[in-house]
Amino acid sequence: MNTRFAVSMILVSAMAVSMTGCKGLFGKKKGANDGVSDVTLTDPSLLDGQNGNRIGSGSGQIIDAQLSAVQFAFDSALVDETERAKAEAAASYLKANAGTFVTLEGNCDEQGSAEYNMSLGERRAQAVRTYLMNLGIDSTRIQTKSFGKEKPKDPGHDEKAWSVNRRVEFVVMK
Amino acid sequence: MKRIIIFSFLSLSLISIAPAQEVRVVKASGSKTSLDVSTFGAAGANGFVFRQTLTSDLERCGWFSLVRSASFTVTGSCHDNAGTLTVDCQVLNVLKSSVVLSKTYTDSSPNARRLAHKVADDIIMSIKGFRGICSGRIVMIGTATGNKELYTCDADGGNLHQLTHDKSISMAPRWSPDGSKIVYTSFLKGFADIYMIDSASGKRSVISRSPGINMAGAISPGGGEMLMVLSKDGNPEVYSKSFGSGQLIRLTRTPRAGEASPTWSPDSSQIAYVSDMAGAGSPQLYVMDRSGTSRRLTSRGKENVDPDWGANNLIAFSSRRSGLYSVYIINPATMEERQVSPSDGNYEDPSWASDGRHLVCAKREGGGTRIYLLDTMGDTPVCLTPYGGSWSAPSWCAK
Numbered sequence: 001m002n003t004r005f006a007v008s009m010i011l012v013s014a015m016a017v018s019m020t021g022c023k024g025l026f027g028k029k030k031g032a033n034d035g036v037s038d039v040t041l042t043d044p045s046l047l048d049g050q051n052g053n054r055i056g057s058g059s060g061q062i063i064d065a066q067l068s069a070v071q072f073a074f075d076s077a078l079v080d081e082t083e084r085a086k087a088e089a090a091a092s093y094l095k096a097n098a099g100t101f102v103t104l105e106g107n108c109d110e111q112g113s114a115e116y117n118m119s120l121g122e123r124r125a126q127a128v129r130t131y132l133m134n135l136g137i138d139s140t141r142i143q144t145k146s147f148g149k150e151k152p153k154d155p156g157h158d159e160k161a162w163s164v165n166r167r168v169e170f171v172v173m174k
Numbered sequence: 175m176k177r178i179i180i181f182s183f184l185s186l187s188l189i190s191i192a193p194a195q196e197v198r199v200v201k202a203s204g205s206k207t208s209l210d211v212s213t214f215g216a217a218g219a220n221g222f223v224f225r226q227t228l229t230s231d232l233e234r235c236g237w238f239s240l241v242r243s244a245s246f247t248v249t250g251s252c253h254d255n256a257g258t259l260t261v262d263c264q265v266l267n268v269l270k271s272s273v274v275l276s277k278t279y280t281d282s283s284p285n286a287r288r289l290a291h292k293v294a295d296d297i298i299m300s301i302k303g304f305r306g307i308c309s310g311r312i313v314m315i316g317t318a319t320g321n322k323e324l325y326t327c328d329a330d331g332g333n334l335h336q337l338t339h340d341k342s343i344s345m346a347p348r349w350s351p352d353g354s355k356i357v358y359t360s361f362l363k364g365f366a367d368i369y370m371i372d373s374a375s376g377k378r379s380v381i382s383r384s385p386g387i388n389m390a391g392a393i394s395p396g397g398g399e400m401l402m403v404l405s406k407d408g409n410p411e412v413y414s415k416s417f418g419s420g421q422l423i424r425l426t427r428t429p430r431a432g433e434a435s436p437t438w439s440p441d442s443s444q445i446a447y448v449s450d451m452a453g454a455g456s457p458q459l460y461v462m463d464r465s466g467t468s469r470r471l472t473s474r475g476k477e478n479v480d481p482d483w484g485a486n487n488l489i490a491f492s493s494r495r496s497g498l499y500s501v502y503i504i505n506p507a508t509m510e511e512r513q514v515s516p517s518d519g520n521y522e523d524p525s526w527a528s529d530g531r532h533l534v535c536a537k538r539e540g541g542g543t544r545i546y547l548l549d550t551m552g553d554t555p556v557c558l559t560p561y562g563g564s565w566s567a568p569s570w571c572a573k
Contacts, residue, residue: 054365054385075455077432112494113479113523114567115346115389116448116457118359118366119403119410119432122387126409144405145365146387150322150343157541 055101055143060173063100065093069153069167070128074109077123079131087128090170091135101141103171104128108149109162121146128168205551207237207301208244214263218254220286224261225252227290230330231308235298236531236553245269246301252290257283263293265300275300287332307527311571312534313337313347313356314545318563324358324371325565329527331545331558337371346435346567350393353573357381357390357400368402381415391436391447392483401425401436401445412436412447425466437483439506446471446481446489446506459491461506471506478502480523486530490514492522501535501548514550521546521555528572534558536566 067090070083079087094100106121106128125144133139154161211232216225232238232248250263258280265275275296281289291308298306310329315322316336322344324337338344340362347358356371368381368390382388386405391412393400399416410432412425426433431451438445443463450457452470459478462468472478475493482490488503493513499520504511515521520538527533531550536543537557542564547556559565 075450077454112477112499113434113448113457113492115403116432116434116450116477116479118345118387118389119405119434119448120450122405123409123432126405144386146405147343147361148345148366150345150361 055103055140055173060101063172063174065090065097065100065170065172067093067170067172069169070124071163072124072166072168074111074162074166075120077120077127079127084131087131088135090128091132091137093172094132094137094141097172097174100172100174101143102132103173104132104142104144105151105169105171106144106146107151107153107165107167107169109165110149110152110157111162112149114148114150118146118148121148124166124168206239207246208241209238209246209248209301210242210244211240211248212242214248215251216253217251218283220259220283221252221254223286224254224259224290227287227330227332228252228294231291231294231306232297234330234547234556235294235306235308235529236549236551237298237302237306246274248297252286254283254286259283259286259289261289261293263297265297267301287328287330291328291330305528305572307529307532310528311349311353312525312545312558312568313349313358313571314559314568315344315347315566316559316561316563317542317565318561324356327558329547329558331560334559334561346390348390348392348569349571350397351395351572352397353571354397355393356569357393359388359390386410389434392438394438394442395440395485396442401438401447403433403436410434412445414445425462425464426468427466435480437481437489439483440485440487444506446483448479448481459489459504471504471509472511474511475502482525482533484526484530485528486526488526488530490524490526490533492524492535499538501533503550515548516555521548523567524548525568525570527570534568534570536568 068086070079070086104125106125108117108121125146129142129144132142152165154164211229214225216222233240245268247266247268252261261279263277264273267274279289294308295306307329311326313324313326316325321341324344324347326337327334343361345359347356349356354373358369359366360369366387367383368388369378370381371378382402384404384406387410389403391401399414402413403410404413412433413422415422428451431449434448436445436447444461446459446461448457449460452458457477457479459471459481460468461471475495477494478491480492488505490503492499493502499522500513501515501521501524502511502513521535524533524535533548535546535548537546543566544557545559545565545568547558
């Protein structure tokens with residue numbers, strides 16, 4: 001191998017040293033971290049207590065209205081006939097208590113995609129909302145929320161736990 | 175050539191090199207190039223960390239069988255001295271007697287692992303002519319604190335770092351293709367809203383916070399828009415939002431179905447997503463163009479969910495068949511599909527690695543899930559998060 005080649009290789013090495021020496025290999029000098037900075041809250045809307053167009057954000061107080069959750073079949077967003085009495089009880093409560101409103105919290109069992117379950121939980125909550133509206137409850141008193149499979153009531157991993165967790169809960173506020 | 179070798183030996187002798195101790199020999203496979211790293215030297219604590227990381231990377235990347243008397247030889251050393259790592263690395267093509275890489279690197283000692291990943295990718299480039307995955311990073315959800323927070327780690331699971339401290343539920347993180355942003359969904363303010371984190375500054379902004387659900391989907395290959403699933407106009411539908419103009423475009427109209435997990439084709443002309451329009455209880459994959467014309471992609475399997483459309487034009491997803499979730503890949507042009515995870519457990523929510531060969535996914539284990547690296551060419555899955563807690567929703571970053 002000739003001298004010119006050897007010189008060029010040494011030059012390449014020298015350039016590599018100088019480049020890495022200047023910049024650091026990843027453009028940072030703060031240790032063994034991976035280059036992603038810690039998250040800071042900078043968006044003003046995150047700090048002002050606002051919460052989109054949600055009902056009752058900041059001011060609402062939760063009331064224990066003694067309402068039972070509506071349960072659902074696997075992968076279904078339909079309110080079963082056997083569950084309708086629970087939605088009717090909720091409608092009666094809302095009619096009897098002016099000034100209250102309800103958040104319908106849709107939940108799923110732990111099976112399957114976390115993202116798909118967010119959609120499924122929302123549709124369960126919307127199915128109960130439609131039922132309440134058909135019973136005469138004004139839509140402005142109802143909001144939906146989905147927890148997907150993120151908030152199981154029963155921490156188990158069997159069909160018994162799963163059937164408990166497929167539900168829409170009534171969270172009443174005033 | 176001769177001078178380089180002499181120079182190398184000189185530097186080796188100067189730092190009293192210990193020989194490599196633990197070079198595991200992987201099963202020789204026809205597709206693997208034999209590589210000898212057994213003489214690569216190390217000195218100092220972080221020098222050994224460097225060499226161990228480098229060796230593991232070269233083994234995990236899938237392209238090599240690490241043996242002695244190989245087609246290619248990696249020589250050189252890593253020297254940890256007074257807080258500075260100096261790495262001298264040569265790669266020799268033994269048959270051609272030619273040096274394909276000769277490079278010196280320096281960095282601060284705590285960066286030993288990151289530097290080893292960088293050198294491993296340089297070695298892969300010098301031999302194979304394409305980028306390896308060793309310098310990649312992963313963002314994921316972890317429950318080690320009892321809440322669901324965002325974490326990042328290296329491609330080998332090392333350098334674990336907690337990104338958020340929200341004490342809330344975080345979901346569905348995805349890198350922008352250039353690595354500059356992470357979008358995700360969080361219950362930070364009580365409802366599922368979409369946030370974006372700037373990787374360099376850590377600054378976070380709100381992307382969507384409308385009534386109902388706001389679920390983050392993929393950022394476009396060009397970085398200018400992102401997909402999301404919102405329920406503000408009825409049941410959950412797919413939307414795209416332009417970062418520049420803020421314009422929101424509704425892409426699906428399925429009054430009887432819910433959508434989820436939208437992902438872009440590499441040329442941004444099409445979107446793959448999940449919908450249960452074929453029947454409640456059977457979410458399937460669909461592909462639509464920008465006009466909203468859609469076609470069903472998957473036919474087998476009760477559930478086909480969590481698509482990730484790779485730069486290789488293949489869509490990875492998880493499919494539930496005979497009660498088991500497995501990772502599959504499908505070619506949307508030919509509709510050919512195949513299973514890429516073994517049948518020893520439930521593998522879900524895949525994300526393509528930058529080499530178009532590997533995937534990261536979540537495998538159910540011990541009441542939770544852990545992140546695994548899957549190989550579409552047959553190497554055994556590797557657990558990347560042998561840590562306490564449950565780890566899920568991995569998204570790969572090439573940059």
